[in-house]
Amino acid sequence: MKFDSIIIGGGVAGLSCAIRCAEAGLKTAVIAAGQSALHFSSGSVDVLSRLPNGEAVNAPFPAFEELKSQCPSHPYSKLGELQCREAINWYQDMMEHCGVYLTAQPDEQNHYRVTPMGTFRSTWLSQQTVHQFPQHQLAEGLAEIALVTVDGFRDFQPQLAADNLSKLQAFAGVKIKTAAVELPDFENMQRNPCEFRSIDISRVLRDETKLHAFAKSMIQQVGKADLVVLPAIFGNGDGAATIKLLEGLTDFKICELPTMPPSLLGIRLEEAMKSHYKRLGGLLLSGDEVLKGEFNNGCLEKIFTRNHEDIPLVADSFLLASGSFFSKGLSAQRHAVCEPIFGLDMADSTHRDHWYQPQFFSPQSHPFMKMGVECNKQLNPTINQQVIKNLYCAGAILAHYDPVQEGSGSGVAISTGYYVAQQMITAHQHKHEHVTETQAKQERTIA
Ligand SMILES: Cc1cc2nc3c(=O)[nH]c(=O)nc-3n(C[C@H](O)[C@H](O)[C@H](O)COP(=O)(O)OP(=O)(O)OC[C@H]3O[C@@H](n4cnc5c(N)ncnc54)[C@H](O)[C@@H]3O)c2cc1C
Structure with missing residues (x-):
């Protein structure tokens, strides 16, 4: 159980x-x-859509300088624009290698994706099956769109989305229609309403005969449209291929939007990353939980997990990417927020009365969203102010940023995860050079 690097947390970071x-x-x-939080995410990669002062961001990377002046301790401010760009570009290439195509707008601007409520969220990268609405002209090229659901599916209500869309000035000249298409096997699935989720529908549509029947019904229900928007009900690995097939059968341009959890678009990213990691020879211990660690001389030496009990896992360097409150990477006690595995030092923790804004839908960020572990520029945390040199933190466990208000969730997770990996790789190379040098010296002495 001796590794070069051990990573705690199987999210995007x-x-x-x-x-x-x-x-x-x-x-x-x-x-x-x-x-991980990916099961709840849209599957689009947000980099930066809003500055901490609330100002909207059209082009994320050029805004990093202003971000640094507003929040010097923000994770992006520690990494700098170039590091973050490199990380996001690497992620895009790596995912393409896995068959998941994530694209940005060619003009370096964020684009909008439509939500199940018929509102828009700004983002940087979206999967190829998600329609990118340009910021400058939302309804560009669209005269008629159809919002289509599966009959009986509760997680997407097209009429609600259509009502909200039609209120927008940009959609004033666009005809918006809705339809509910019957799914073959609907009768059987209805026996248990808990089994009529996106993931269950995707299993039915994997069957080509049923997909053909669905396509036929879709043509009858929709008629004509420039764009058909469907909830994400197509499988994890083969979702994009199924949509292509459906496009061929119907002659529609089809796009998907994320639904309530489980979000197939997010799960698609996670599954692709996990498979790629395993193909590269990495070990994945799913369903195990790190309980504690042992430190020596300012370094983390070993960790202990629930399943391995008293058998320690040892590594040269460790990453803690256990997420925020959502994934139990942070834990809120009555009067303090803490990091539960190692008891790492937290960024300023104010009194509980100041953890949140009085209004839930406040334009300002809720302070608890920015709570997290305090780290230095290399992303090393401290315990009682002592830096742990071979332990790093990445992703939602970090302090000083609000992934929701800023629209920066996956962007920060990817950038910080990649940045830590680069440091682990350099340390590993130095160790090898040192070992080789020592061996050569010993051989020379013997000779
Ligand atoms: C509901 C929701 C929707 C979002 N939508 C978007 C979006 O559309 N686009 C976007 O860019 N961002 C979105 N975000 C933000 C983004 O998803 C997160 O910021 C990002 O995924 C965080 O990744 P992470 O790897 O840091 O943590 P997580 O994804 O939370 O992963 C943490 C992992 O650590 C594991 N873990 C925790 N404790 C232990 C332990 N003791 N031992 C072992 N493992 C442990 C957890 O089980 C989990 O696997 C969303 C966030 C939420 C909550």
């Missing part, structure tokens, strides 16, 4: 770091206690 380490030949292990 942990997996980005693990893949980069495995690519560089490091013996790597990932320990992931449960599902």
